[in-house]
Amino acid sequence: MEHIVANYYNRCVVLLTNHEIGNPESYFPLRGPPPAKQKSPIMCLWLIPNHFVLIFLKDGCPLPPSSTECYNHKNEEAVTWEDEYLDQHDLFRDLMIIEKGEKSPQTKNESNKAETILCDTPEKANN
Numbered sequence: 780m781e782h783i784v785a786n787y788y789n790r791c792v793v794l795l796t797n798h799e800i801g802n803p804e805s806y807f808p809l810r811g812p813p814p815a816k817q818k819s820p821i822m823c824l825w826l827i828p829n830h831f832v833l834i835f836l837k838d839g840c841p842l843p844p845s846s847t848e849c850y851n852h853k854n855e856e857a858v859t860w861e862d863e864y865l866d867q868h869d870l871f872r873d874l875m876i877i878e879k880g881e882k883s884p885q886t887k888n889e890s891n892k893a894e895t896i897l898c899d900t901p902e903k904a905n906n
Contacts, residue, residue, distance in 0.1 A: 781806040782848065784822065789814075791864060793823040793842055795834065800826055803843035805868070807860035809853040841870035 785792040785806045792806040821842070823834040836842075845861050845868070853860075861868075 791821045796826040804846040805842050812856045813860050842867040
């Protein structure tokens with residue numbers, strides 16, 4: 780179904796799920812090249828049992844890897860769709876490695892730590 784939506788709207792469709800239902804995947808149109816001037820908006824669907832929920836993603840957010848069906852059925856014009864999203868696929872893979880516990884998250888540099896904010900109320904002068 781996701782390929783149908785991607786083809787109809789001519790945009791990347793991301794399906795988010797938990798691992799009990801399936802694997803999260805990205806779907807791209809199987810015909811035609813991506814828009815020439817700008818990256819098309821992403822349509823993200825969250826699959827929960829028996830329902831789809833439309834999710835709005837921030838630009839540059841991690842995206843799950845492409846569906847293998849994309850590779851088997853797309854025409855020559857559609858080959859470049861995934862190229863614009865490769866960095867976001869890498870971010871997703873890194874997050875999954877951290878989620879599985881195979882790699883610990885990077886520690887923040889000393890300069891990135893937040894400064895302490897004091898929320899004391901100043902005392903009023905007694906007159």
